[in-house]
Amino acid sequence: xxxxxxxxxxxxxxxxxxxxxxxxxxxxxxxxxxxxxxxxxxxxxxxxxxxxxxxxxxxxxxxxxxxxxxxxxxxxxxxxxxxxxxxxxxxxxxxxxxxxxxxxxxxxxxxxxxxxxxxxxxxxxxxxxxxxxxxxxxxxxxxxxxxxxxxxxxxxxxxxxxxxxxxxxxxxxxxxxxxxxxxxxxxxxxxxxxxxxxxxxxxxxxxxxxxxxxxxxxxxxxxxxxxxxxxxxxxxxxxxxxxxxxxxxxxxxxxxxxxxxxxxxxxxxxxxxxxxxxxxxxxxxxxxxxxxxxxxxxxxxxxxxxxxxxxxxxxxxxxxxxxxxxxxxxxxxxxxxxxxxxxxxxxxxxxxxxxxxxxxxxxxxxxxxxxxxxxxxxxxxxxxxxxxxxxxxxxxxxxxxxxxxxxxxxxxxxxxxxxx
Ligand SMILES: *Cc1c(COP(=O)(O)O)cnc(C)c1O
Numbered sequence: 552x553x554x555x556x557x558x559x560x561x562x563x564x565x566x567x568x569x570x571x572x573x574x575x576x577x578x579x580x581x582x583x584x585x586x587x588x589x590x591x592x593x594x595x596x597x598x599x600x601x602x603x604x605x606x607x608x609x610x611x612x613x614x615x616x617x618x619x620x621x622x623x624x625x626x627x628x629x630x631x632x633x634x635x636x637x638x639x640x641x642x643x644x645x646x647x648x649x650x651x652x653x654x655x656x657x658x659x660x661x662x663x664x665x666x667x668x669x670x671x672x673x674x675x676x677x678x679x680x681x682x683x684x685x686x687x688x689x690x691x692x693x694x695x696x697x698x699x700x701x702x703x704x705x706x707x708x709x710x711x712x713x714x715x716x717x718x719x720x721x722x723x724x725x726x727x728x729x730x731x732x733x734x735x736x737x738x739x740x741x742x743x744x745x746x747x748x749x750x751x752x753x754x755x756x757x758x759x760x761x762x763x764x765x766x767x768x769x770x771x772x773x774x775x776x777x778x779x780x781x782x783x784x785x786x787x788x789x790x791x792x793x794x795x796x797x798x799x800x801x802x803x804x805x806x807x808x809x810x811x812x813x814x815x816x817x818x819x820x821x822x823x824x825x826x827x828x829x830x831x832x833x834x835x836x837x838x839x840x841x842x843x844x845x846x847x848x849x850x851x852x853x854x855x856x857x858x859x860x861x862x863x864x865x866x867x868x869x870x871x872x873x874x875x876x877x878x879x880x881x882x883x884x885x886x887x888x889x890x891x892x893x894x895x896x897x898x899x900x901x902x903x904x905x906x907x908x909x910x911x912x913x914x915x916x917x918x919x920x921x922x923x924x925x926x927x928x929x930x931x932x933x934x935x936x937x938x939x940x941x942x943x944x945x946x947x948x949x950x951x952x953x954x955x956x957x958x959x960x961x962x963x964x965x966x967x968x969x970x971x
Pocket of ligand 1: 660661662663664666689690691692751755756784785786787811812821
């Protein structure tokens with residue numbers, strides 16, 4: 552029996568997270584057995600230059616020696632205590648120092664937990680029920696956030712998933728990303744009912760869509776007026792677009808911030824934090840409950856501390872330079888073959904849209920040729936380039952994506968676009 556058959560007989564769809572199945576690409580998925588730096592190796596021993604990078608969790612690439620060392624040093628001292636450690640305090644101090652909106656922070660085990668808990672806290676703090684999210688923004692898979700339905704100006708939440716009740720989804724209002732008008736209308740009509748607006752400050756789960764000028768500033772001042780909390784979901788952008796995240800890059804400071812991915816160095820972690828008066832509403836100080844057996848896990852935190860230690864200013868200028876190289880390579884290869892493509896990006900984050908139109912939000916995704924993306928993906932894979940197995944995911948580079956690796960990528964991309 553093939554591994555893929557075995558996987559399918561004991562794991563739903565053969566995978567522990569849907570996008571890994573490559574279902575949208577129409578091929579069987581890779582099973583990875585090893586990874587170093589910018590490359591992953593599948594079970595057959597084929598290697599690929601990796602542009603998935605564990606969906607952005609790895610800013611230094613695979614098996615980064617300082618992280619591996621830190622983890623090895625910690626595991627022999629115990630892998631979980633379920634009790635407080637100095638490591639957690641040091642980690643929290645570092646997060647608070649780096650991210651402008653953080654005065655206090657709580658550690659959890661995933662980005663999903665961070666956003667779910669931040670919403671509960673926002674509701675507990677404001678005493679309000681409704682939340683606003685933007686279509687196409689992904690905030691993990693908790694009930695209230697698994698709604699992204701509908702185009703058009705204002706749509707009330709319809710669950711995206713079976714098993715999510717109308718009750719949970721009905722308190723979620725969906726608006727188009729990058730449009731201030733609808734936010735203004737909703738806050739005028741029912742501002743006193745809205746606990747929070749949650750947003751990815753740079754959308755990274757519908758391809759990569761940067762905010763248009765004035766959007767983040769606009770929702771900041773509108774929420775301040777209405778008393779709703781502004782939550783930045785920086786699970787992707789935190790420590791990636793700048794040490795202080797997108798809030799530092801754009802100088803827009805939210806009330807609460809959610810982190811994940813990068814801060815765990817490849818281990819399961821999440822964090823949420825913000826102003827002291829809000830965070831002090833959490834149990835054991837306040838009435839908003841949230842807990843976790845493995846929260847602040849010493850192995851994950853050791854990895855995270857090492858990430859923060861290694862992330863100095865020079866890292867970001869290199870990532871930006873290499874991001875620009877990748878984007879111009881993609882653009883040139885596409886143009887040389889007459890293929891319409893819109894390449895978006897911020898630093899180490901890149902988006903590829905097979906479109907003649909600019910993509911500003913989920914409503915514009917209809918211009919993006921998902922079939923052409925699947926062809927691109929398969930051709931690239933055959934050339935040893937692993938791009939995200941979905942037309943709606945961001946492309947990630949790490950510090951392991953050196954100039955040499957990018958040049959190698961560029962050569963292969965020319966072949967890929969010539970064959971599409
Ligand atoms: C990945 C992601 C999440 C969810 O994090 P998990 O660790 O997968 O639960 C939340 N928000 C954003 C913006 C993400 O990209």
